[in-house]
Amino acid sequence: MQITFWGVRGSYPVPGAATVRYGGQTSCVEARSAGGDCLIVDAGTGMRALGNKLVREANAPMHHHVLLSHVHWDHIQGLPFFSPAYVPGTKISVYALLTAADELHQVIGGITRHEFFPMPLEAVPAQFEFHQVEPGVDFTLGAFHITPIALNHPFGSVGYRIDCDGSSWAYVSDTAPFTEVLHKQHFLSGVEQLSDDDRVALAAMREALVRRLAGVDTVVYDTHFLPDEYARFPHYGHSTPDQALEICAEAKVRRLVLYHHAPSHGDEQMDRIAADYLGKGAAVGIDVLTSFEGMTLPIGDEGTLI
Amino acid sequence: MRIRFWGVRGSFAMSGRDFLRYGGNTTSVELVTAAGERLLIDLGTGATELAKTLMGGEFGKGQGQLPILLSHTHLDHIQGLPFFTPFFIKGNQIRILGANPISGLSLEATLQNQLAPHYSPLNGLENLAAGVSIETIQPGAALEVPGFEIETGAVPHGSMWTTAYRITADGKTVAYLSDVEYPSYEDPLEVALSLARGADLLIHDAMHADHDYELRRGWGHSPAAAGVVVAERAGAKKLALFHHSPDATDDMIDEVVARTTARTAVPVFAAAEGSYLDV
Ligand SMILES: [Zn+2]
Ligand SMILES: [Zn+2]
Ligand SMILES: [Zn+2]
Numbered sequence: 001m002q003i004t005f006w007g008v009r010g011s012y013p014v015p016g017a018a019t020v021r022y023g024g025q026t027s028c029v030e031a032r033s034a035g036g037d038c039l040i041v042d043a044g045t046g047m048r049a050l051g052n053k054l055v056r057e058a059n060a061p062m063h064h065h066v067l068l069s070h071v072h073w074d075h076i077q078g079l080p081f082f083s084p085a086y087v088p089g090t091k092i093s094v095y096a097l098l099t100a101a102d103e104l105h106q107v108i109g110g111i112t113r114h115e116f117f118p119m120p121l122e123a124v125p126a127q128f129e130f131h132q133v134e135p136g137v138d139f140t141l142g143a144f145h146i147t148p149i150a151l152n153h154p155f156g157s158v159g160y161r162i163d164c165d166g167s168s169w170a171y172v173s174d175t176a177p178f179t180e181v182l183h184k185q186h187f188l189s190g191v192e193q194l195s196d197d198d199r200v201a202l203a204a205m206r207e208a209l210v211r212r213l214a215g216v217d218t219v220v221y222d223t224h225f226l227p228d229e230y231a232r233f234p235h236y237g238h239s240t241p242d243q244a245l246e247i248c249a250e251a252k253v254r255r256l257v258l259y260h261h262a263p264s265h266g267d268e269q270m271d272r273i274a275a276d277y278l279g280k281g282a283a284v285g286i287d288v289l290t291s292f293e294g295m296t297l298p299i300g301d302e303g304t305l306i
Numbered sequence: 307m308r309i310r311f312w313g314v315r316g317s318f319a320m321s322g323r324d325f326l327r328y329g330g331n332t333t334s335v336e337l338v339t340a341a342g343e344r345l346l347i348d349l350g351t352g353a354t355e356l357a358k359t360l361m362g363g364e365f366g367k368g369q370g371q372l373p374i375l376l377s378h379t380h381l382d383h384i385q386g387l388p389f390f391t392p393f394f395i396k397g398n399q400i401r402i403l404g405a406n407p408i409s410g411l412s413l414e415a416t417l418q419n420q421l422a423p424h425y426s427p428l429n430g431l432e433n434l435a436a437g438v439s440i441e442t443i444q445p446g447a448a449l450e451v452p453g454f455e456i457e458t459g460a461v462p463h464g465s466m467w468t469t470a471y472r473i474t475a476d477g478k479t480v481a482y483l484s485d486v487e488y489p490s491y492e493d494p495l496e497v498a499l500s501l502a503r504g505a506d507l508l509i510h511d512a513m514h515a516d517h518d519y520e521l522r523r524g525w526g527h528s529p530a531a532a533g534v535v536v537a538e539r540a541g542a543k544k545l546a547l548f549h550h551s552p553d554a555t556d557d558m559i560d561e562v563v564a565r566t567t568a569r570t571a572v573p574v575f576a577a578a579e580g581s582y583l584d585v
Binding site for chain 1: 315317319321325326329330331351355380381385386388389407409411420422423424425426429430464465526552579
């Protein structure tokens with residue numbers, strides 16, 4: 001299995017000279033099994049370039065599976081620009097958490113409503129299909145075995161552990177740490193006082209995450225913030241590389257990939273973050289990589305970066 | 307009047323080496339009068355760059371005032387809204403002016419949808435700390451914005467309409483006609499000509515290179531040649547090609563400019579992110 005990063009940025013796309021090397025497009029990762037099965041995780045703006053590649057492939061898949069962590073704009077905005085959606089005969093299955101009363105097709109179809117986009121989802125040639133995922137309830141798609149994991153993010157999000165070809169990786173984005181804030185279904189203008197129940201819920205979420213990640217080869221984690229930024233915005237629903245390392249060390253994973261980079265972190269700052277956390281990871285026995293757009297990573301057997 | 311392009315890309319923000327000279331951010335244009343009054347048109351991702359500059363001044367202290375005109379609510383024109391930091395500072399007064407979409411939803415309901423809890427942690431306009439007013443305009447009517455005289459008109463854009471603007475300040479006039487496709491580009495609609503009449507600068511949708519247009523007719527955007535016809539017939543003094551296709555690399559845009567320049571006596575340039583112009 002290998003994974004390729006098509007978008008590594010959080011919040012919104014950031015064009016310009018400062019993002020040429022790490023990339024400016026938002027969340028989207030492609031996984032490929034040894035046998036060629038394809039799985040897409042998140043549909044941020046990176047999905048446009050992925051789609052353009054997929055339609056040019058010799059044996060382009062006609063059925064795409066897209067796992068969504070949640071439906072914030074930076075994780076779905078690429079979907080209307082995904083070229084395979086405009087190829088007749090294509091089927092696109094979308095898997096997502098149901099966080100509110102609305103049906104998934106309404107929520108996801110809502111991004112292409114008339115006011116926002118020239119063509120509604122119902123009018124595109126591809127056939128769309130929506131599946132609800134539930135944390136802890138695993139399922140299989142081709143060569144991939146998938147376990148959704150509840151995360152701590154405004155209005156909810158899910159991570160995925162993905163097992164395939166005798167190895168595994170996990171996608172843990174977006175999430176806050178499991179300490180100061182429990183994200184629920186309402187807007188937070190700052191940190192709220194935690195109740196005892198909240199503390200119990202946070203501890204349970206953290207415990208389940210560590211348990212699901214146990215022994216995973218590679219974990220892609222939301223490390224949007226540096227510690228000083230997190231201190232100012234603990235209620236925004238994102239983590240630091242330090243918090244990711246703590247979880248990964250407990251779960252004894254081999255490799256952590258920093259992901260969902262803040263829009264303000266330009267290439268030079270990203271170089272410093274990459275170097276700093278390579279060292280901090282080594283100190284606890286974890287190989288830390290910093291994702292960049294276009295990076296392909298073999299999962300499992302020690303391979304070289306392509 | 308000074309005009310600054312913060313986002314010039316259409317449809318989709320493009321990052322990477324091929325888009326560095328003209329820029330990859332989606333549409334946002336700032337106008338500032340000699341007396342310092344400011345007006346913004348459209349809230350694409352380019353607005354997030356402007357926000358950084360604004361926050362260094364009175365907007366960072368909650369003393370900023372900004373009217374924003376929207377051409378329409380397609381995502382590339384409002385994508386920057388949830389990340390436009392002046393919205394998060396109490397005391398700033400921001401007006402968003404635009405027409406109701408023809409779907410029957412109001413402008414306000416549309417922007418609320420953009421910030422719905424599914425899509426954005428902001429969970430609604432009411433959570434923006436600044437004073438924000440959403441003002442529905444009737445295309446065709448004149449607008450009152452301190453320092454600027456504004457005329458408006460509806461122009462066709464695929465299955466919907468966008469609002470085009472004619473803005474006059476300091477005795478100079480800028481026409482903004484983005485996201486428009488005329489039934490025939492050789493024969494632009496009168497509403498476009500009258501908004502652009504004698505303008506010192508015409509900013510026009512040029513999403514398609516002329517040779518690509520036939521394949522994309524009916525998609526709601528113009529070939530570069532459309533802006534030329536409008537500029538010539540309306541007697542505009544300068545033409546800025548705008549709303550570049552996400553597929554157009556810097557070199558391709560250079561080529562469009564060269565071809566367009568060769569066919570008209572009107573001075574033509576392609577709008578580039580970060581650049582400004584005194585009219
Ligand atoms: Zn995100
Ligand atoms: Zn999010
Ligand atoms: Zn547009």
